[in-house]
Amino acid sequence: MNELKEIQASRRAFLGLVAGGLATAVAVRPAAASKVQTKARIVMIGAGAAGTALVNRLVERLDGADITILDPSAEHLYQPGLSLVAAGLKPASYTQSKTTDWLPQGITLISEAAAAIDPVAKTVGTSGGQTVPYDFLIVAPGLVLDHDAIEGFSLDLVGTNGIGALYAGPEYAAKTWQAASKFTQEGGVGVFTRPATEMKCAGAPLKHTFLIEDIATRTAGQGKHEMHYAANNDALFGVPIVSEKVRMLFEDRGITPHYSHVLKAVDPGRKIATFTTPKGDTELAYDYLHVIPPQRAPDVIRQSGLNWADKWTDQGWVEVDQKTLRHRRYPDIFALGDVAGVPKGKTAASVKWQVPVVEDHLIAAIEGREGTKIYDGYTSCPLITRVGRAMLIEFDYHNNLTPSFPGVIAPLEELWISWLMKEVALKATYNAMLRGKA
Amino acid sequence: MEQLTFETMIAVFEEIFGRTLFWGMVVAAVVVTLAYLYVLIRDREMSMRKFLLAQLSMPFGAVAAVLFVQAMTHSHLRDIGGPVDVIVLLGVAAMGAVGIAILVYTAQSLVRKTQ
Numbered sequence: 001m002n003e004l005k006e007i008q009a010s011r012r013a014f015l016g017l018v019a020g021g022l023a024t025a026v027a028v029r030p031a032a033a034s035k036v037q038t039k040a041r042i043v044m045i046g047a048g049a050a051g052t053a054l055v056n057r058l059v060e061r062l063d064g065a066d067i068t069i070l071d072p073s074a075e076h077l078y079q080p081g082l083s084l085v086a087a088g089l090k091p092a093s094y095t096q097s098k099t100t101d102w103l104p105q106g107i108t109l110i111s112e113a114a115a116a117i118d119p120v121a122k123t124v125g126t127s128g129g130q131t132v133p134y135d136f137l138i139v140a141p142g143l144v145l146d147h148d149a150i151e152g153f154s155l156d157l158v159g160t161n162g163i164g165a166l167y168a169g170p171e172y173a174a175k176t177w178q179a180a181s182k183f184t185q186e187g188g189v190g191v192f193t194r195p196a197t198e199m200k201c202a203g204a205p206l207k208h209t210f211l212i213e214d215i216a217t218r219t220a221g222q223g224k225h226e227m228h229y230a231a232n233n234d235a236l237f238g239v240p241i242v243s244e245k246v247r248m249l250f251e252d253r254g255i256t257p258h259y260s261h262v263l264k265a266v267d268p269g270r271k272i273a274t275f276t277t278p279k280g281d282t283e284l285a286y287d288y289l290h291v292i293p294p295q296r297a298p299d300v301i302r303q304s305g306l307n308w309a310d311k312w313t314d315q316g317w318v319e320v321d322q323k324t325l326r327h328r329r330y331p332d333i334f335a336l337g338d339v340a341g342v343p344k345g346k347t348a349a350s351v352k353w354q355v356p357v358v359e360d361h362l363i364a365a366i367e368g369r370e371g372t373k374i375y376d377g378y379t380s381c382p383l384i385t386r387v388g389r390a391m392l393i394e395f396d397y398h399n400n401l402t403p404s405f406p407g408v409i410a411p412l413e414e415l416w417i418s419w420l421m422k423e424v425a426l427k428a429t430y431n432a433m434l435r436g437k438a
Numbered sequence: 439m440e441q442l443t444f445e446t447m448i449a450v451f452e453e454i455f456g457r458t459l460f461w462g463m464v465v466a467a468v469v470v471t472l473a474y475l476y477v478l479i480r481d482r483e484m485s486m487r488k489f490l491l492a493q494l495s496m497p498f499g500a501v502a503a504v505l506f507v508q509a510m511t512h513s514h515l516r517d518i519g520g521p522v523d524v525i526v527l528l529g530v531a532a533m534g535a536v537g538i539a540i541l542v543y544t545a546q547s548l549v550r551k552t553q
Contacts, residue, residue: 089512388517408522416513416523423511428453437449 035063038366043124043132045114046140047071049079049434050337050351052102054138056436057359059104062366067107068132070114070124074099076434077170078427080348083204083384085173086166087211088181092174094427102434114141117304119330136362139306139318140336143200143346146294151265151274153291161268162188165291166208167200180208180288184216187224188287191273193263195294196232197315200338200346203381203393205229206237206246208290213253214386227254228284230261230275238344239399242383245412249385258284263291295346297339306333308341317341322397323374325358331365334358342377343397349380352433378402382422385414392418474540477547485547492543496535503534 042058044051047069055069081095103109110132116125117137124132145167147155157163159175162183166173183190190212194205209229216225229236229250236250236257237243250257261275261282266289273284297316301307306327307316318335319328322342327333336354338346345354354375361371377397384390393411394402403411409418432438452460478484507530508514518524 386517388511388513389519410520410522413520415519416517417526419513419517420511420526424454425450428450431453432446432449435449438446 036061036363036366037063038065040135040366041066041133042068042136042138042362043134044069044138044140045071045117045124046138046142046337046339047073047076047099047103047109048140048142048337049348049430050140050355051138052076052099052434053351053355053436054140054336054359055107056102056104056434057355058362059106060436061359061363065366068110068134069103069107070110070112070126070132071099072111072113072127074111076102078430079200080422080426080430082166082170082173083207083211084423085170086164086176086180086208087215087387088177089387089423092170095170095173113298114300117300117306119304119306119327119333122332135332136365137333138336138358138362139301139333139339141298141300141339143295143338144298146296147291149294150263150291152268153266153293157266157268162271162286162288163266163268163291164208164288165293166204167292176290180212180290181215183225183288184212184219186287187216187220189226189228189285190216190288190290191228191230191284191286192290193230193261193273194232194292196262197294197296198312198317198346199292199295201381202238202344202346203383205290205292207384209255210249210253210383210385211387212288212290213255218387226256228256228258230258230263230284232260232262234259239393239395239401241399241401241412242393242395245391246383249414266291295338301339306330306335312341322377324361324371325354325375326361334362344377344395345379347379347381348430348433349394350378352429352438353378355433380404382418382426384419384422388419389414389416390418390422391415392421470541470544473548474544477544481547488543488546491546492539495538495542499534499536499538500531501534503530503537506534 042065044055051069055067058065058067076097076099078095081090084090085092085095110126110130112126112128114124115127122134124134124137126132147153155168155172158165158168158172159178162179164176164179166176192205192209209227213227235243236246260277263273264276264281265274271286273286273289275282275284297307301318302316306318308319318339318341320326320335320340320342321328325334325336325340327335336358337351357373357375360373364371378394380394382390383393391412391414392409394404396402401411403409409415429438455463504527518527
């Protein structure tokens with residue numbers, strides 16, 4: 001009997017311990033900061049990665065703000081997944097969700113594009129003819145792929161005649177895999193390109209090259225494929241130390257680099273690609289050609305005079321301070337994501353670091369003070385080099401490597417853990433970012 | 439990673455597995471752990487006989503965990519590229535081994551009371 005009592009006592013103690021643990025876990029949750037009261041009208045152009053992440057953070061920080069977000073697209077794209085779709089590793093649906101799935105309650109969504117911005121009168125005109133006044137404007141519409149700039153190319157060609165174009169969206173990324181997969185099985189000459197403009201994720205053209213080479217060698221065996229990479233200038237990547245590492249990997253994998261070769265025209269009938277080079281036009285025959293077109297800001301940016309006048313004149317990125325992302329001439333305007341006129345960093349990783357900075361300066365402006373957070377150009381690129389391996393490359397405006405896990409995950413080493421991050425943890429982190437939680 | 443807080447980690451895991459599956463696995467892990475502690479307290483001793491079987495099952499748990507992770511992530515052993523990869527691999531294997539050992543021990547204890 002006595003023994004039984006002891007057992008009961010320890011059971012009770014044990015249950016008490018469990019209950020106590022749970023209570024502690026609930027109690028130590030960080031307390032929510034008090035919200036800023038405001039009647040400010042905040043208009044956001046674009047509900048992509050940047051717009052969505054920011055709006056979810058703003059509704060947590062502000063009380064009473066009148067927030068309107070403009071986006072004509074019903075579909076939200078997880079763009080970092082397109083490389084995986086174009087290598088047959090994920091289905092197109094992996095990158096697709098609904099824009100409204102990610103937006104918070106209590107804001108206004110206008111499913112139209114911005115057609116005009118008047119930074120003096122502080123209004124945005126929509127493609128449907130509405131005029132929306134603002135106190136603060138966040139410009140985050142993304143960028144435009146200029147497929148027409150390449151003669152002879154049209155999106156109808158993707159997936160046929162050995163042509164791929166993974167940037168064009170989930171369906172085109174899937175069609176890219178149709179063309180690339182044929183090439184990996186049958187062998188031949190593969191030509192991989194990138195544009196001379198600023199571009200989304202400058203690592204993606206390299207990832208596609210590495211992945212297709214890896215799959216081709218594993219599928220059809222070595223010696224059946226001839227791989228060519230056309231770089232737009234005299235480097236393979238914007239950060240010199242990374243460029244040099246990629247050069248070594250290319251040499252090791254038998255991928256021939258062609259420097260200062262910018263794709264100008266495609267002849268799908270003859271399977272010839274024409275490149276502009278410093279020595280005049282040259283032609284390369286291909287069995288598989290990967291096209292990435294020039295990339296520019298949407299027309300509305302230039303038409304509204306928000307772009308840099310003396311930089312990127314053919315591309316039209318928004319003239320912002322590169323540390324605060326605040327417009328240099330109109331302090332009520334911020335730009336985020338692809339459209340921001342800053343060097344490097346048209347990636348979701350950049351967005352993740354830009355959003356808290358803009359949030360800080362915007363809320364400071366609402367409260368009538370100066371913000372303190374600084375964006376130093378951080379971006380990251382899990383540079384896939386094989387199915388199963390990647391280099392976790394992180395860097396800033398100054399071409400310095402900025403590893404998140406120094407001494408543990410080496411940035412220039414091809415590692416399985418970096419692949420795991422890309423394959424498993426990245427989309428999860430991205431989604432958490434969209435919800436304003438990362 | 440800018441803010442690697444506990445809350446961020448939870449959000450990330452919820453996204454990886456989906457909210458239902460993640461919390462389902464958490465609940466399963468907690469239930470098995472509680473059941474394990476329960477049988478330890480109930481029996482007032484580790485049964486070395488049960489523990490032996492649990493130990494014998496450990497290599498199977500380790501291999502199964504590694505194969506599961508590789509299958510889920512299009513990876514193979516050839517992708518091990520550096521020391522940290524070996525550590526991750528051993529970590530996955532260790533979790534599989536310990537997990538199955540606890541499971542096997544607890545299951546035996548619950549099924550056959552005491553010898």
